[in-house]
Every structure is written in structure tokens, then in C-alpha cells.
Amino acid sequence: MxxxxxxxxxxxxxxxxxxxxxxxxxxxxxxxxxxxxxxxxxxxxxxxxxxxxxxxxxxxxxxxxxxxxxxxxxxxxxxxxxxxxxxxxxxxxxxxxxxxxxxxxxxxxxxxxxxxxxxxxxxxxxxxxxxxxxxxxxxxxxxxxxxxxxxxxxxPGTDPAPIATGNGDPPHIISIGTLTPRKGHDILISALKAVEHLPWRATIIGSQTLNPETATLLRRQVEALGLADRISLAGECDDPRALLAGADIFALASRFEGYGMVFAEALSQGLPIIACRTGAIPEVVPEEAGLLVPVDDIGAFAQALHSLLTDKTLRRAKAEAARRAGAQLPxxxxxxxxxxxxxxxxx
The missing domain is CATH 3.40.50.2000 (Glycogen Phosphorylase B;)
Known part of the structure; x- marks a missing residue:
């Protein structure tokens, strides 16, 4: 023993x-x-x-x-x-x-x-x-x-999970990360405002109790930008695999990640990714599977959202590359x- x-x-x-x-x-x-x-x-x-x-x-x-x-x-x-x-x-x-x-x-x-x-x-x-x-x-x-x-x-390992169908109408953008400053949800929300004219809906999954001040600021931001009917701050989810399977884009504007398990999980389910070029994220997310932009750059994040929302061919290509990369994860x-x-x- x-x-x-x-x-x-x-x-x-x-x-x-x-x-x-x-x-x-x-x-x-x-x-x-x-x-x-x-x-x-x-x-x-x-x-x-x-x-x-x-x-x-x-x-x-x-x-x-x-x-x-x-x-x-x-x-x-x-x-x-x-x-x-x-x-x-x-x-x-x-x-x-x-x-x-x-x-x-x-x-x-x-x-x-x-x-x-x-x-x-x-x-x-x-x-x-x-x-x-x-x-x-x-x-x-x-x-x-x-x-x-x-x-x-x-x-980190990944679990078997269904591949995202990627046929949402409107496209469903999903983000997973505790509501803390490091996860950059404020950048994502501002970037979503910049593409408000396009069809989409968004769900942000993550604990709202670990950092109540940040959670309150994000709720106020969503309301002030008039996006409460399009962005759901959904709280915690024990197993987000079903939600990821029904999504079209994974987007998280983290200011730093030591690894970023949620990016690996998104890859394993074949989701194209929008993220920031920081920490270990470029090692986890291959260039062909996502769009990586500078930290805290609302304009660049919004442009990446615009590209995947308006170019279905690009979105499908990124999704297929994500699926291939996810299949190689341990x-x-x-x-x-x-x-x-x-x-x-x-x-």
C-alpha cells in the first residue's frame, strides 16, 4: 500500500x-x-x-x-x-x-x-x-x-463531453469564470456592447459570492449598458458541459491564467475561442482554434467577436481546429x- x-x-x-x-x-x-x-x-x-x-x-x-x-x-x-x-x-x-x-x-x-x-x-x-x-x-x-x-x-485533464453543434440562432456566446477582476468580464461586457447591432445572446457562468463587489459592479454594468435582456449572469454551474454543447463561441477576457481549465474544456467541445494573449492561454489555445487579443483591449476583443459572429466560415474553421486540439488533451x-x-x- x-x-x-x-x-x-x-x-x-x-x-x-x-x-x-x-x-x-x-x-x-x-x-x-x-x-x-x-x-x-x-x-x-x-x-x-x-x-x-x-x-x-x-x-x-x-x-x-x-x-x-x-x-x-x-x-x-x-x-x-x-x-x-x-x-x-x-x-x-x-x-x-x-x-x-x-x-x-x-x-x-x-x-x-x-x-x-x-x-x-x-x-x-x-x-x-x-x-x-x-x-x-x-x-x-x-x-x-x-x-x-x-x-x-x-x-489539468478534461472529461468526455458532447461536441458543440454551433448552430445557434442567434449565436450563443458563453463565458465561464468566477466573477473576480482577473477574469475580465468587464471587458467582455463592454465588447459585447460594441457589437450590440449584431444578433447574439451571452451567458456568463461563475460564482457571484467569492467577490461580491465585482459581481455587483458587473450587474450594474450590464444594466447601465442596456444589455440585461441579452447577457445572463447565471451564477455557478456544477457541470457546464451541456451549456457548452449548446454554445457557438467561448469568450473570456482573463487578465492572467496559470493554465485556464475552461479554455481546455471549451476546446474539448469544439468551441472557437476568443481570449487574451496572457499567461498560459497561448499555450492552451492554438492560433487556429481561436482569436487572441491584448489584455484590456475592448476594441480588439469587440473586433474578434465581430469576426466570429459575422463570418460563419471562419467560425466553423475555428471550431473544427478547436475540436482537433481538444482531442489531443489528456x-x-x-x-x-x-x-x-x-x-x-x-x-
Whole structure:
């Protein structure tokens, strides 16, 4: 039997975000592969927890037995540097980094510097680091002092799903992403206003509770632009595959992505994609499958929407390329096998 693993995570593991979905699938896959896995909640508020919550998280982790193998989600691990320094000799710590904390949208330079320093310090005490994209691996090597042999890249898997028919009338534009500043829904909404004269309807799927201020601003934006009858802010969806199958275009104006699971899911269902050329998105979305534009460029995003809405031949060609690219993506057991192999190789 494999050694027991403790999988430590911040917040609510059931939340419908890409990071938590990845955690859930890895835990399930490790269990299926024969690893005994114990889940350990580290509490709320990460990566900026209250002092009391941070101390409680450290207490829970320090209660693990000597020699224990613990995987810690980077949303929490990046600010547990002092704990990691104290416990690194006693525990076998594996960090799971979706993307570095300092790259979150909306941070000022002081916050960026603080997160970068803490996470770099914390990662120096990890026995190994799992990342979800080659781009994040390169970033950790270049900016965080991690050596390549200490990193395992395990890109997210995709599930079998029906291919989109692409015959909506009017065309259905779908976007999936928690309502936070990083996801750039404000850019998408403004760009949709610029193509208001064309036939379309749009659905934005994503939690409206993780960042209530952003959710409120987006609702007000939709109403102020007179688009409430055409844009649906639909909230969370446990399984969006049926919605993606009924869509014509996937559009998300993220300001940064460490990988971007929703783009892979859209590809796997044969949807042409409009996105921004940032983070790992160009590595996930091939040029032939989508239109990538600069970050925060409403005009360019609107032009991309216009192109796919008005040129059915282009839309079909992008959709077919997306389907081909999606067919090459790994399944979740491939992701889990990569992580499992790395864990078995730990000293």
C-alpha cells in the first residue's frame, strides 16, 4: 500500500473554480490509484487570512506525524513560509502551485512584493513542486529559485463531453469564470456592447459570492449598458458541459491564467475561442482554434467577436481546429499518474 497523503487546502473544496476542481480531481484520482488520502481544511481567507486563521492552519499542519507526506495547495502554502521553515525537516512537503500569488490581478506593488517574497521563501522548503502548466514551471525557475528537477508539470485533464453543434440562432456566446477582476468580464461586457447591432445572446457562468463587489459592479454594468435582456449572469454551474454543447463561441477576457481549465474544456467541445494573449492561454489555445487579443483591449476583443459572429466560415474553421486540439488533451487519470509518479520518486 502507498504511503498516506494529507491533501491540505484553503477554503471550501466544493467551490466551482478551476483551482478547486483540479484539487478535487487529483484527490479522487489518487484515491482511485490506491493512495490513502486524508483531506485537511486550512480554513478561510487565504491568501490573506486573519492572524488567528493562519495560526490555526499552522497548528493543523503541525499536528501531522513525523515523516508525513503533505500536499498543500499554493493558495495557502505561499503565505505559510515561516511554518514551512519550522517543519520542513520533519515533514515531506509538496507544494501545488496553480499560479504564483503575486500574479493575481488588482495587487499593488507592495502586495506583489510581499506575496513574491513569502512564496519564494515557502517554496524553498518544499521537497517537490507540482504545477499546472509549463509556463508556471518556467516562472518558478526564473523568479522563485526553484530548480527544474524539483518541478513536475501536471496539466489539468478534461472529461468526455458532447461536441458543440454551433448552430445557434442567434449565436450563443458563453463565458465561464468566477466573477473576480482577473477574469475580465468587464471587458467582455463592454465588447459585447460594441457589437450590440449584431444578433447574439451571452451567458456568463461563475460564482457571484467569492467577490461580491465585482459581481455587483458587473450587474450594474450590464444594466447601465442596456444589455440585461441579452447577457445572463447565471451564477455557478456544477457541470457546464451541456451549456457548452449548446454554445457557438467561448469568450473570456482573463487578465492572467496559470493554465485556464475552461479554455481546455471549451476546446474539448469544439468551441472557437476568443481570449487574451496572457499567461498560459497561448499555450492552451492554438492560433487556429481561436482569436487572441491584448489584455484590456475592448476594441480588439469587440473586433474578434465581430469576426466570429459575422463570418460563419471562419467560425466553423475555428471550431473544427478547436475540436482537433481538444482531442489531443489528456484525461484526468493521465494528470493523476504524472503526480503519482512524482510522489513515488520522493526521497
Amino acid at each position: 502507498s504511503q498516506s497523503i494529507t491533501f491540505a487546502y484553503p477554503g471550501d473544496l466544493s467551490l466551482n473554480t478551476g483551482g478547486y476542481a483540479y484539487d478535487r480531481r487529483v484527490i479522487a484520482g489518487l484515491l482511485e490509484s490506491g493512495w490513502p488520502v486524508q483531506r485537511l481544511s486550512l480554513g478561510e481567507g487565504f491568501p490573506a487570512p486573519s492572524p488567528e486563521m493562519k495560526r490555526e492552519a499552522e497548528r493543523r499542519l503541525s499536528a501531522l506525524p513525523d515523516g508525513g507526506l503533505v500536499i498543500i495547495d499554493g493558495l495557502a502554502f505561499g503565505v505559510l513560509d515561516e511554518w514551512a521553515e519550522r517543519e520542513a525537516r520533519r515533514l515531506r512537503i509538496v507544494a501545488l502551485v496553480h499560479h504564483p500569488l503575486a500574479l493575481e490581478t488588482g495587487l499593488d506593488s507592495t502586495q506583489q512584493s510581499c506575496f513574491h517574497g513569502c512564496e519564494r521563501h515557502a517554496l524553498s522548503f518544499a521537497k517537490h513542486v507540482v504545477v499546472t502548466s509549463p509556463m508556471t514551471a518556467r516562472n518558478l525557475i526564473a523568479d522563485y529559485g526553484i530548480r527544474s528537477h524539483q518541478i513536475t508539470v501536471a496539466i 484525461g484526468w487519470m493521465t494528470t493523476v499518474d504524472i503526480i503519482s509518479t512524482a510522489l513515488r520518486a520522493l526521497p
